[in-house]
Amino acid sequence: MPQENSTTEYIPGRPSSLQGKKNAGLGDKVFRNITLLFSLVVVLLIVWIGVQLFKESSITRHLTGISILSSSVWDVQHQQYGALPFIIGTLVTSALALLIAVPMGLGAALFLTEIAPRWISTPVSFIIELIAAVPSVIFGLWGFQVVCPFLQDHVNPWLIAHFGSLPIFAPPATLTNMLAAGLILAIMILPFITSVSREVIKTVPGSQREAALGMGATKWETVRDVVLKGAKSGIVGAVMLALGRAIGETMAVVMVIGNNPHIVKSLLQPGYTMPSLLANEFNEAANEPIQRSALLEIAFILFIITLIINASARLLILWGNRQATGGNSSSEKIAAKLEVVKKFGFPIVIGAVCLYQIVADVSSKGIGGLLGPIELVLVLFGLSRWMTKVCRKDNKLWNRWRAANHNAMYVLFSGFAAIACILLFALVYYVAIQGFRALNPNFFLNDGSKPPDDPTGGMKNGIIGTLMLVGMGSAVGIPIGLMGGIFVAEFGKGKFGAYIRFAADVLNGIPSVVIGMFAYAAFVLPIGHFSAAAGGAALGIMMIPTIMRTTEEMLRMVPTNLREASLGLGATRSRTIISIVLPAARTGIVTGIMLAVARIAGETAPLLFTAFGNQFVSTKVNEPVSSMTMMIYRFATSAYPVWIDLAWAGALVLLIMVLTISIIARLATRNRYALR
Amino acid sequence: MSEGVPVIRMAANSLDFYYGSFKALTGVNISVPNRKVTALIGPSGCGKSTFLRCLNRMNDEIVGTKVVGKVSLDGDDIYARGVSLTDLRKRVGMVFQRPNPFPMSIFDNITYGPRIHGENKKDKLQEIAETSLKKAALWDEVKDSLKKSAQDLSGGQQQRLCIARVLAVEPEVLLMDEPCSALDPNSTFRIEELMSELKHKYTIVIVTHNMQQAARVSEQTGFFLKGELVEVGETAKIFNQPDDQRTDDYIRGRFG
Numbered sequence: 001m002p003q004e005n006s007t008t009e010y011i012p013g014r015p016s017s018l019q020g021k022k023n024a025g026l027g028d029k030v031f032r033n034i035t036l037l038f039s040l041v042v043v044l045l046i047v048w049i050g051v052q053l054f055k056e057s058s059i060t061r062h063l064t065g066i067s068i069l070s071s072s073v074w075d076v077q078h079q080q081y082g083a084l085p086f087i088i089g090t091l092v093t094s095a096l097a098l099l100i101a102v103p104m105g106l107g108a109a110l111f112l113t114e115i116a117p118r119w120i121s122t123p124v125s126f127i128i129e130l131i132a133a134v135p136s137v138i139f140g141l142w143g144f145q146v147v148c149p150f151l152q153d154h155v156n157p158w159l160i161a162h163f164g165s166l167p168i169f170a171p172p173a174t175l176t177n178m179l180a181a182g183l184i185l186a187i188m189i190l191p192f193i194t195s196v197s198r199e200v201i202k203t204v205p206g207s208q209r210e211a212a213l214g215m216g217a218t219k220w221e222t223v224r225d226v227v228l229k230g231a232k233s234g235i236v237g238a239v240m241l242a243l244g245r246a247i248g249e250t251m252a253v254v255m256v257i258g259n260n261p262h263i264v265k266s267l268l269q270p271g272y273t274m275p276s277l278l279a280n281e282f283n284e285a286a287n288e289p290i291q292r293s294a295l296l297e298i299a300f301i302l303f304i305i306t307l308i309i310n311a312s313a314r315l316l317i318l319w320g321n322r323q324a325t326g327g328n329s330s331s332e333k334i335a336a337k338l339e340v341v342k343k344f345g346f347p348i349v350i351g352a353v354c355l356y357q358i359v360a361d362v363s364s365k366g367i368g369g370l371l372g373p374i375e376l377v378l379v380l381f382g383l384s385r386w387m388t389k390v391c392r393k394d395n396k397l398w399n400r401w402r403a404a405n406h407n408a409m410y411v412l413f414s415g416f417a418a419i420a421c422i423l424l425f426a427l428v429y430y431v432a433i434q435g436f437r438a439l440n441p442n443f444f445l446n447d448g449s450k451p452p453d454d455p456t457g458g459m460k461n462g463i464i465g466t467l468m469l470v471g472m473g474s475a476v477g478i479p480i481g482l483m484g485g486i487f488v489a490e491f492g493k494g495k496f497g498a499y500i501r502f503a504a505d506v507l508n509g510i511p512s513v514v515i516g517m518f519a520y521a522a523f524v525l526p527i528g529h530f531s532a533a534a535g536g537a538a539l540g541i542m543m544i545p546t547i548m549r550t551t552e553e554m555l556r557m558v559p560t561n562l563r564e565a566s567l568g569l570g571a572t573r574s575r576t577i578i579s580i581v582l583p584a585a586r587t588g589i590v591t592g593i594m595l596a597v598a599r600i601a602g603e604t605a606p607l608l609f610t611a612f613g614n615q616f617v618s619t620k621v622n623e624p625v626s627s628m629t630m631m632i633y634r635f636a637t638s639a640y641p642v643w644i645d646l647a648w649a650g651a652l653v654l655l656i657m658v659l660t661i662s663i664i665a666r667l668a669t670r671n672r673y674a675l676r
Numbered sequence: 677m678s679e680g681v682p683v684i685r686m687a688a689n690s691l692d693f694y695y696g697s698f699k700a701l702t703g704v705n706i707s708v709p710n711r712k713v714t715a716l717i718g719p720s721g722c723g724k725s726t727f728l729r730c731l732n733r734m735n736d737e738i739v740g741t742k743v744v745g746k747v748s749l750d751g752d753d754i755y756a757r758g759v760s761l762t763d764l765r766k767r768v769g770m771v772f773q774r775p776n777p778f779p780m781s782i783f784d785n786i787t788y789g790p791r792i793h794g795e796n797k798k799d800k801l802q803e804i805a806e807t808s809l810k811k812a813a814l815w816d817e818v819k820d821s822l823k824k825s826a827q828d829l830s831g832g833q834q835q836r837l838c839i840a841r842v843l844a845v846e847p848e849v850l851l852m853d854e855p856c857s858a859l860d861p862n863s864t865f866r867i868e869e870l871m872s873e874l875k876h877k878y879t880i881v882i883v884t885h886n887m888q889q890a891a892r893v894s895e896q897t898g899f900f901l902k903g904e905l906v907e908v909g910e911t912a913k914i915f916n917q918p919d920d921q922r923t924d925d926y927i928r929g930r931f932g
Contacts (some may be wrong), residue, residue, distance in 0.1 A: 117739065207776035211838065214734060215789040215845055216766035225788065230779045391794075398794040399760055 031574035032491050038483035039492070042548065043503045045541060049510065049518040050303060056521040057297035059290055068297060074261040076281075081294040083301065085263045089178065089271040090302075093253065094246035096182030096267070097189055102239055104186075105193030107416035112194070113201045114223055115410055116417070124417055125198070126666065131424045132191040133595075133662040135602025137629045138651045140255035141636045142427050143184040145434075145644070148175050148256055151183070156268055162372050165360035166353070173268035176258035181271070184252045187423055189242040194420065196241060200234030200317070201227060220406035233316050240313030241509060244306045248511020250275035250605035251629075255637060274302050275513040279608055299517035303510065310509030314502060354378060428655070435652020438645035443653070448631050449615040452640035459650050461617045465532070465625035466601060466654075469611060472536025472621070473600050477543025478593055484544065485551025485589075490577055492552075501552070508545035515541050516606025524610055530624040535611030539600040546599065550592025554585040587668055594665040598658045604629035628654050685710045685849055685879045686731060686768075691745035693726055693735070693903075700726045704745075704905045706898055708849070713871060713880045715890035715911065718900035719926070724883045725773075727900065728851050731881065732768040733761055749849070766793060769847030773854045775834030777826035777841075782818050785826045785837060789845035804844050812840035813870055832863025839870065850874065852882040856889065868893050887927065891915050899923045 060068065064081050071082025108128065112121045156173035163169040204227050212222040228235070258270020259280055278295055285291035354374055361369030369375075391401035443458040450457035484504070488497045519538035524530055558581050566576040582589075604627070607613075612624040613634070619625075628650050635647035686708040693701035701723045708714050708731075716724040729735045730747055733754060747754050754764055766789075778785050786808055787801040795801060805822065809815040814836040818829070826837055835855060842850065852871075856864040871880060871893050884890050890897050891911060898908035899918075907920045918924050 205776070207772060207774055208778055210734065210737070210770075210772060211776040211778065211841075212788070213737060214732065214765055214770035214772070215792070215842060216762040216764070217788075217792050218762055221792050225792075226778055392796065395794065399762060402762065402792070403760075 025572070027575075028573045031577075032487070035483045035487035035491065038480050039485075039487040039500045039548070041480050041484060042500065042507050042545060045544070046307075046503060046507055046510075048522070049514065050300070050307075052518055052521045053296055053300040053303055053514075056525065057293050057300050059293035060297050061293075063290070068294075069301070072263055076284075076288075076291050079290060081291075081297075083274070083298055085261050086272050086274045086277050086298065087301070088263055089257070090247055090273040090275070092267075092271065093178055093181045093185055093257065093273055094243055096179070097185035097246045098239060098243060100183065100186035101190045101193055101242065104416045104419065105190050105242075106197050106235065107413040108190075108194045108420050109197035109201055110223055110227075111413040111417040113198055114219065114227065115413060124421060125195070127421050127424055128191045128194050128417075129666065130191075130659060130662060131187070131420070131427075132195070133598055133602075133658055134424075134427065135604070135629060135654060135658060136188065136249060136251040137255075137602070137604045137632050137636075138427070138431060138655055139184055139188055139252040141632060141647055141651050142430055143180060143252055143256040144176070144636060145648075146426075146430050147184060148180050151180055159268070162374075163357070165364065166357060167265045168267050170266040171268065174258060174270050176256050176270055177266075177268050178257060178264070178271040179267040181253045181257035181273070182267070184256055185246045185249055188249060188252060189246050190420055190423075192245060193238055193242045196238035197231070197235055200231045200238060203234065204230040218402050218406040220409045221402070223409075233319055237313045237315075237317035240309055240316065244309040244313065244509045245511075247309070248275055248302065248306055248513060250279050250511070250513040251633060254279045255633070274298050275511060275605065278302075278513050278517060279605055282609055296517060296521060299514050303514045303518075306509060306511055306514070307506065310506050311502075313509075314505050431648065431651050431655050434645075434648035435655075438649040439652060440649075443646070443649050447615065447617050448626065448635070448646070452638065452643050455642050455645075457642070457646055459628055459631050459646065459653075461614060461626045462628040462631040462650065463653075464617055464619065465611065465614065466627045466629070468532055468619065468621075468625055469535045469539055469607065469627055470597060470601050472533065473539030473543055474593075474597060476537060476540025477547060477596065477600075480540075481544045481547025481596070482551055482589070485548040486555065486577065486582075488548065489552040489555035490573075490581070501549070504545040504548050507541075508549070511605075512538075512542055512603055513605040516609040519606060520609035529622075530610060530612035531622045532611050532618070532625040533621045535607045535625070535627075536621075538606040538610050539603060542600055542603065542606070543596045546596045547592055550595070551585075551589050554588030554592065555581055557588065558584045591665040591669045594661050598661040598665070601661075602629060602654065602658050604633055608633075683710055684708065685750060686881075687748050688727070688730070689746040689748075691727070691730065691743070691747060693723070693730060693744075694742040695738070696740045699903060701730070701903045706905055706908050708879060708881055709896060710879050711875055711877070712896060713875050713882060713894040714896045714898065715894035716881065716883045716898045716900060717885070717887055717890050717926075720885065722900040723903040724898075724900040725853050727905075728853055728881060728883050729770075731849070731851055732765050732770055734765075734770060736761065762793075766845050767847055768849040768851060769842035769845060770851040771835070771839050771842055771853065771855045774858045775831055775838050777829070777834050777837055779825070779827060781823050782826045782829070782837060783822040785841050786844050789841060793845060808840040808844040809837075811843050811874070812836045813866065813873075814840055830863075832859050832866060835859060835863065835867060836870065839867075843874075847878070849879045849881065852880065854883050854885060857885065864889075887915075899926060901926070 060081055063079065064071070068081055068083050069087070070084060071080070072084040073080045073082045074085060112125050112128075116124065152173060152175050156179075159169045159179075160171045160173060164171055208226050208230060209222050212226045213219070217225070253273050254276035257273060257276055259272050259276060260270035261272050261277070264271055278299060281291070281295060285295050357372070357374045358370070361372045361375070363369075387401060391397040442456045444460060444463065446456055446458035447461040448457055448459055449461075484500070488500050488504075491497065492500055516538050519534050519541070523534035523537055527534075562580060562584060563576055566580045567573070571580075607627050607630055611627060611630070613626045613630045614624045615626070632647045632650045632654065635643040635650070638644065684707045688704050688706050691701055691704040692699060704727060706714075716728065718724045726735065730743060731754075735741045735743070743755055749764070749768065753759075778788065780788070783805055786805040787795075790801060790804050795804070806815060806819075809818065814833060817833060818824075818837075826834065829837060835858075839855075856867050859867065868889065871882070874880060882890075882893065894911045896908065897911045897914040899906045899914065899920075899922075901922055907914065907918055907923045909919075914923060915927055918927060
């Protein structure tokens with residue numbers, strides 16, 4: 001602009017040379033608001049799930065009121081709906097799973113972060129993460145066909161022989177029972193606990209490790225006193241997330257727990273959990289308004305429980321991350337109270353149990369009963385306390401004792417990691433052996449409508465159904481997740497973004513069985529019949545939070561200077577995101593999508609209530625279709641060898657499919673980041 | 677008073693150090709005199725911190741590192757086979773660049789070292805906490821809040837806490853890796869005061885990028901450049917008439 005005067009001053013009303021067109025920046029605003037709408041879907045969904053389940057379960061709520069939580073009688077004929085056996089069964093199996101999986105998962109995480117050299121930790125964490133990708137129905141099949149018989153032959157008799165006097169191990173043992181369910185659940189949540197703990201442990205600053213080592217602490221002492229202490233609240237959060245998963249797990253449990261709607265004291269007896277009840281009784285309840293309402297109410301209770309657990313777990317993890325760098329004194333008050341429980345509560349309880357067991361052993365087996373496992377553990381414990389006391393007196397002995405402790409812990413942790421790997425190999429091995437034996441061309445050519453004595457049956461209908469359902473799920477989940485992820489990564493820096501992220505994490509933790517019941521209540525009931533579309537919607541909902549969070553993580557990893565380069569050239573924000581940031585994060589985003597696809601391809605529970613299953617090949621969107629997972633479930637729980645073989649073949653094909661996707665996805669982005 | 681204790685506490689003889697294939701230290705020869713402060717100066721990346729971490733084998737914690745040559749404590753090779761790392765680090769304590777208190781109370785921080793080294797009597801630990809905090813000139817500020825989280829202290833207090841924590845295990849040699857670089861001038865002054873107190877009882881090696889600090893607190897100074905110890909000698913001599921031209925250039929601020 002030709003300005004004669006060198007002093008340019010601001011004249012009101014004069015168009016500035018910097019003023020652009022009137023609607024400049026409008027595109028950015030529109031883009032932002034569109035992505036915002038998509039991101040709000042997660043919040044909306046959580047509310048909708050709660051409201052819908054609550055609304056559709058009104059019949060039983062009026063009938064039984066709050067006593068559904070306290071009554072232990074589940075009698076459909078007499079319209080008595082007490083959920084207590086299922087609530088207790090859920091809590092007991094989950095607690096058992098945590099009891100086994102937490103020490104193992106944490107030990108494996110410590111092995112991977114603190115002990116193992118890179119060339120071991122990289123493949124081992126890869127293998128452990130693969131366990132997480134195995135569909136739960138395959139765990140159920142393996143558990144029912146392999147683990148349960150093994151336990152019944154080798155473990156249950158031993159438990160009864162040595163601990164039978166304790167009510168929780170009272171005989172007789174059944175093939176499917178609570179213990180088996182807890183064990184399978186433990187294996188399923190093990191990889192989850194391992195990978196989340198690993199992330200949390202990594203947030204403990206290296207400088208604190210150095211401080212302890214620099215003072216002459218052994219590595220184990222450093223881990224025990226510094227690493228675990230610093231990561232404590234994060235680990236508690238991880239454990240609670242795992243609890244949420246265990247509580248909501250359906251398929252693996254329904255196949256191994258025995259499905260007995262009564263409260264039992266012994267872990268060796270069959271039980272029931274809330275999710276397995278839904279999966280098991282849904283078929284008969286679908287046409288019975290009252291029973292249907294009771295199941296929807298159970299789904300609602302499950303929704304509320306997991307919502308609370310997940311929300312508090314996420315808060316704990318956020319809090320823990322902050323705490324790793326800055327202190328917090330209120331946490332110490334809680335810690336002080338817990339200290340009292342630890343100091344007096346645990347020893348009293350454990351002491352009482354041990355005493356009871358010793359008395360029982362001696363009274364049943366005479367003096368030889370003193371050689372039981374509990375007694376041996378007690379002797380070892382006493383011995384180690386005594387060693388500590390003796391060695392403390394002499395510097396040289398003390399150092400040896402510390403080194404011995406260090407080595408013992410290292411062996412233990414390495415052992416845990418090794419067990420996790422062995423379990424995966426055992427599972428893959430069995431599925432491969434049985435699957436290859438049973439697999440033949442008919443599997444792909446015929447559908448599953450053949451009678452149980454005809455060995456030419458196949459899963460053509462299931463394969464086509466799975467492809468259809470996954471396709472429809474992706475059509476729902478990918479765009480919403482992607483756009484929502486763009487919003488939280490690019491526009492969600494403030495509090496609002498944090499809320500959305502939180503909601504996505506909470507939605508991610510809602511059990512698939514609950515989402516299935518919701519999709520049933522929201523899409524099947526109003527229309528009046530089961531359909532592939534409803535199944536696709538349920539799977540799509542499950543995809544949204546995972547895709548959203550991985551997209552966000554990937555976008556955040558795009559370096560700032562790349563954005564600035566584009567913005568500095570005068571590109572708009574939306575233009576920069578679409579043509580620079582998204583392409584730069586492409587590999588990561590595609591990986592996230594592939595992992596989400598692998599996950600829903602292995603889903604069973606939500607489909608039972610929506611797509612329902614179909615004996616024949618169907619490609620119609622508004623008709624019921626089958627899926628490989630549903631067919632595996634129904635064939636595996638049948639009494640016919642031919643069908644069980646078919647289930648193994650299906651498991652093999654599904655496992656190959658899912659693991660291939662996961663392996664490709666993980667290899668594509670290896671070394672760049674750790675995916676959960 | 678110090679009979680039987682050698683005049684030279686630690687010594688490095690033709691020490692080479694590698695990070696993978698990168699040679700970070702070449703032929704370092706230095707003796708650390710008893711109950712004196714030895715300052716190590718030099719530009720960033722010259723290897724002075726790496727050398728310091730060789731003295732209590734903290735570099736062992738980094739994967740892919742290698743040491744050639746000899747480092748001795750009272751004449752014993754610390755890299756010899758069978759040397760107990762925990763014992764070595766108990767005798768040769770370290771204070772780090774950034775204050776790194778544990779996420780525990782002040783009391784638990786101080787008594788952590790004694791506890792892992794076998795002390796478990798309550799009154800003894802109490803006594804150790806008090807004397808170490810007094811030595812680190814922190815007692816008066818924290819004596820009423822020993823149960824509070826150490827991470828609530830100010831940066832300067834945290835660093836003195838870390839010094840007290842090291843003193844609690846009664847080391848013979850104290851290694852300090854730029855202990856004031858994350859602190860404000862006032863806290864720096866207090867730490868320097870503390871060092872001149874401590875040198876009556878301890879042998880101190882300090883890495884610093886602050887030449888005035890080296891001149892103020894040390895008796896002996898070594899100048900590192902590109903992984904070599906260019907010159908080592910009495911502090912006054914290094915700062916006033918160094919033998920080597922490169923030392924002179926650095927001291928006069930011509931580079932670095």
